[in-house]
Amino acid sequence: MFKKILIANRGEIALRVIRTCREMGIKTVAVYSTADAESLHVRFADEAVCIGPPPSNLSYLKISNIIAAAEITNADAIHPGYGFLAENSKFSKICQEHNIKFIGASPDMIDKMGDKASARATMMAAGVPCIPGSEGILKDYEECLHTAKGMGFPVMLKATAGGGGKGMRAVHSEKDLRAAWDSARQEAAAAFGNDGMYMEKLILEPRHIEIQVVGDSTGKACHLSERDCSVQRRHQKLTEETPSPFMTDKLRKQMGDAAVKAAEFIKYEGAGTVEFLVDKHRNFYFMEMNTRIQVEHPITEQVIDYDLIREQILVAAGVPISGKNYFPQLHSIECRINAEDPYNGFRPSPGKITNLHAPGGHGVRIDTHVYSGYSIPPNYDSMIAKLITTAQTREEAISKMKRALDEFVIEGVKTTIPFHRQLMDHPDYVEGNYTTKFMEDFKMDPIKTE
The missing domain is CATH 3.40.50.20 (Rossmann fold)
Structure with missing residues (x-):
């Protein structure tokens, strides 16, 4: 060790x-x-x-x-x-x-799965369902146009080295393709030093559901079930939950088996996630693989009582995994608390926290590095805390999250606490009826004044 x-x-x-x-x-x-x-x-x-x-x-x-x-x-x-x-x-x-x-992953594994065009080809070879798309990187705009016409609009342009929504453009008609191609390449070059692009068929009204996997040095892998990450703004996740309210036992088994097949095909070592888009008919397609721990890993830990960081360390030290697949026994929700103003386009709000009171109680977990008197620097990601609630049912987890959000006081900076509190009351969220397009129609209620 x-x-x-x-x-x-x-x-x-x-x-x-x-x-x-x-x-x-x-x-x-x-x-x-x-x-x-x-x-x-x-x-x-x-x-x-x-x-x-x-x-x-x-x-x-x-x-x-x-x-x-x-x-x-x-x-x-x-x-x-x-x-x-x-x-x-x-x-x-x-x-x-x-x-x-x-x-974490080996250099070869990161290269193989970090490059999205390469990852897609690898997963197709593994027999994992993939979104219809281009054969590798598009060499120029003419090939881009030809490919788009061949598969039919709408399409999604993606940077092969992309992440966090950068270098991605949804294109609904031919007249918009050239501008999307140019701007996506420029953004990708600036963000990643690589302007390589590939194309996929745009899946309408999808869910973003990821499967947590762990693999060891013997080539054996297991899955720890799913997380639903569909509530996003500009491809940045805002809240996650497990199990997904959209999931069925049959779909969970199919997606879990596909994720394990993907991990074992590449002899993946460590903790990672196989990310899928799931359409409204519950067809699922490989999107990408993250060869690292995820921000939202705590909800998986909560529903199966499993320390993922500990497992990462054990696997890296050469300890083999059990090979057992895990399934959620409880329901857990995570809200990412960002230093942003949800009433003004989620504008970053760095500064000094003048007062902080964290919620507590049964089934409430907070992962944070901030405290009263801490100054949030403007140089990094705006996430300052993760609030996680866990209960026997989804309804109880939502009720617990409402109570915890009401208790959570952060003064001195703007935060996304008001957004999450309103989200927990939104009829579509409460019904589990949401897709990656959910935030496009979401409007914050006016600030209440006494």
Whole structure:
């Protein structure tokens, strides 16, 4: 087992990893930028190393600084969390070269599944259902137009190196294709340094449902059932739940089997998710694979009583998995609490938290790195907390979430708490009748004044 793990991340996920390491008797090293000097992950780790100024490219994305921090502290493993370098094959390879275990996918696995066109071809070879689309990367606009006409509109243009909705364009008619092609390529080049594009048939009214998988070094994999991530804004998830209200036992088995087949076909090692789009007729199609821990992993942990971070560490240390598939015994919902103003287009709202009161009680979990007096830097993702409620039924989990949101007080900055509170009362959400298009028609109720 590892003696010391460096967490190459920040905020709540860094704190989450530190907590499990402490329970396992493993020493931890936090890295931080000067903007995060007062963050809780820095205070709770056994050691902490400053790796640069606030900009990510000079700190959390600067591989040389992170490797240097690992070497001077004698860390024998690195956990990348999510985001930043978690799916960077170069970082995974450099860790290997320095005899530091990367707690995540191998460089080859990241390259194979991180490139969406390559991942799609791999999954087709594995026999996993895929959305009809182009054969690999489109070489120019003429091929793009020919492919679109061949499969028929609407289509979805996607950056092969994409993520977080960048480089994606839904195109409903030929007249809009050229502008979408140009803007998507420009955005992809700026965000990822790669303007490669591919095309898929646009699935109308889809659900975004992912299957959590874990694979070990023997090539064996299992699944931990599904999470419904369909409530999104600009392809960014806002809330997630498990089990999905759209799921049937038959569909769960089919999707679970497909996800395990995908993981075992590529001999996947570690925790990851196989992401699917599911149409209104419950046909499902492979979308992408995330070769890392997910933001929304706590809801899976809650419904099957399973520490995914612990499992990541065990698998990385060479411990084989049981091979057993898991199914939800409870219902769990996660609301991502962002420092954003939902009344003004979800505009970021960094600043100092002047007062914070966190909810509690049975079935309420909060993953956060913030506290009263903490200053939220403007340099990073705006998520400051994850509020998770778990109960015997979906109805009880929603009621518990309403109560917890009413108790949750964060003053000094705007947050998405009011949005989530209204979402929990929305008739379509309450009925489980939502798709990835849900937010297009969602309108915040006016602010109530006394």
